[in-house]
Every structure is written in structure tokens, then in C-alpha cells.
Amino acid sequence: MDVTDKIALVTGGACSIGRTITATLARQGAHVVVGDIVDNAFEDIKEEIEGYGRQSMTAHLDVTDGNSIQKMVEAVISRFGRIDILVNNAGVIAAPGWADRDDTTEEDWDITHSINVKGVANVSNAVIPHMKEARYGKIINIASVAGKQATVINPPYAASKAGVISLTRTMAMTLAPYNINVNAVCPALLWTPMWEKIAYKWVKVNPEFEGLSAREIFDKSVAARVPLQRPQTPEDVANLVAFLASDAARNITGQAINVDGGSRTD
Numbered sequence: 001m002d003v004t005d006k007i008a009l010v011t012g013g014a015c016s017i018g019r020t021i022t023a024t025l026a027r028q029g030a031h032v033v034v035g036d037i038v039d040n041a042f043e044d045i046k047e048e049i050e051g052y053g054r055q056s057m058t059a060h061l062d063v064t065d066g067n068s069i070q071k072m073v074e075a076v077i078s079r080f081g082r083i084d085i086l087v088n089n090a091g092v093i094a095a096p097g098w099a100d101r102d103d104t105t106e107e108d109w110d111i112t113h114s115i116n117v118k119g120v121a122n123v124s125n126a127v128i129p130h131m132k133e134a135r136y137g138k139i140i141n142i143a144s145v146a147g148k149q150a151t152v153i154n155p156p157y158a159a160s161k162a163g164v165i166s167l168t169r170t171m172a173m174t175l176a177p178y179n180i181n182v183n184a185v186c187p188a189l190l191w192t193p194m195w196e197k198i199a200y201k202w203v204k205v206n207p208e209f210e211g212l213s214a215r216e217i218f219d220k221s222v223a224a225r226v227p228l229q230r231p232q233t234p235e236d237v238a239n240l241v242a243f244l245a246s247d248a249a250r251n252i253t254g255q256a257i258n259v260d261g262g263s264r265t266d
């Protein structure tokens, strides 16, 4: 998983899974740029990356805003001259208030597709010309097993992640002549703030979960659905990202790889 002296850009890299991806890439030798709409953890993140002896950079980023993307990419190119690794991690589960609502709204469709799908395309489109010029690049999109299976609680999210997987395959074919690898990582059950919202939604469709805490619902879901009988962690996801970002994975492209403890989703 050697990425020594590569320049990596992680979207949504300030929290949860993205934060662990950032730390893992730095630990494996990359200089890391974190772009996130939430910027209150930037000082801690810089300290962490630099603690591994790597260079750090942070940028306020909204993946739905072309100007903010362009500004960030220009700043990275002006400082480092290239971007070797792009991790499209930024994502949302639904519009605010989703966990408390019974219905799916048009806002849920809009926000999941504009951040989860168009956000991946927008940031990639800004970075790809620089990768093409270098004839080198690794793009890793964080999708979800939700993009491969039916889900009763959140059709917009599942459709958006299916969109990420489809986009990954198309990008991989388009960019192969330029020595750019594009893959998706599909996590399943991780205990993050995102899953806390999911737990409250499950109660609405599954009376068996009535009266349980979000964490108890999560643990029951793991027991029922994961053959390895343990949840996935941000480190599990980050380790696969680091492998795909390294030249050890140079002949892997167009794949959507599950990190799901053996759950049968495809």
C-alpha cells in the first residue's frame, strides 16, 4: 500500500470515513489535501497529516459548486504541480430531517444526486485534465452496497450509489488510455453519524426494533446480515482505498469492491 510522495485529494475528508482515509494515505506516505464543506476540524487534520511527516493542505469545498471545486484544484496544482490520487468520499444519506420523516421527498432525490453522483463527476472533471497530462492517476469513488441491492428505507440514496458505480465503470473505460485507474469501494455497515440516522429510519419499517437505541439496532443488523459477524470500520474502507491508490493495484480498474464482511449483495 505504498503511496510515498503521491499527492492525494480526499473530498469530505474532515469527518468519519473520509478522515480515516486521509490519515491512512498520509501514514502510507502521501501528501494529503482535504476538501470539505465542514472546516472546523482542519487544524487537527493538518497536524495529523504532518505528524506522519507529510505535507498537508485543506480547502473549503462544496462538491456541488463549480467555483469552489475550481478554486481548490487550482490551489493544489499551484502548490504541488499535480494530483495523483483523488478519493471522492463526500456523500449524504438524504435531505435534513429524513430520519424523522415517513416519506421520501423530492429534496431527498435532489440532494443525494447532486452531492453523491454529480459531486463525483464535478470534482473528477476538474482533476482529470491534470491526470491526463501526467498520464497517471488513481480515482477511488466511495459508493455503497446500497447501490447494488434493493433498499426499502432509502431509494434515492441507493439509486445515487448505483449511479456512482455506473459512473466509475464508464470513467474507467474512458480514462484507461491515459493510465488512470478508476474504482469504487462499497462499504456496508459502519457505525458513523450517517448510520445513526439510518437506524431511526429502520424503526419505521421494522417493529422488531421499536424501543431500541440506534447502536442496538446497528448491532442487531450486523448480527443478522454480516456473515463475519462484525461491523466494518473506517479503517477497513481506508485500507482498501490505500491499496487501490497504490501501484500494487495498477491492473485493477472499473471495479466496485465490497467491504461488507461477506454480505451477499451482488
Ligand SMILES: NC(=O)c1ccc[n+]([C@@H]2O[C@H](COP(=O)([O-])OP(=O)(O)OC[C@H]3O[C@@H](n4cnc5c(N)ncnc54)[C@H](O)[C@@H]3O)[C@@H](O)[C@H]2O)c1
Binding pocket: 011, 012, 013, 014, 015, 016, 017, 018, 035, 036, 037, 038, 061, 062, 063, 064, 089, 090, 091, 092, 093, 115, 142, 143, 144, 145, 186, 187, 188, 189, 190, 191, 192, 193, 194, 195
Ligand atoms: N457510514 C456508513 O455506514 C456508510 C456505508 C456505505 C457508504 N458510505 C459512504 O461513505 C462516505 C462517507 O460516509 P460517512 O459515513 O463518513 O459520512 P459522514 O456524513 O460522517 O461524512 C461525510 C463527509 O462529507 C462531507 N460533505 C457532505 N456534503 C459535502 C459537500 N457538498 N461538499 C463537500 N463535502 C461534503 C461532510 O462534511 C463529511 O465530512 C459517503 O459517500 C457515504 O455515502 C457510508
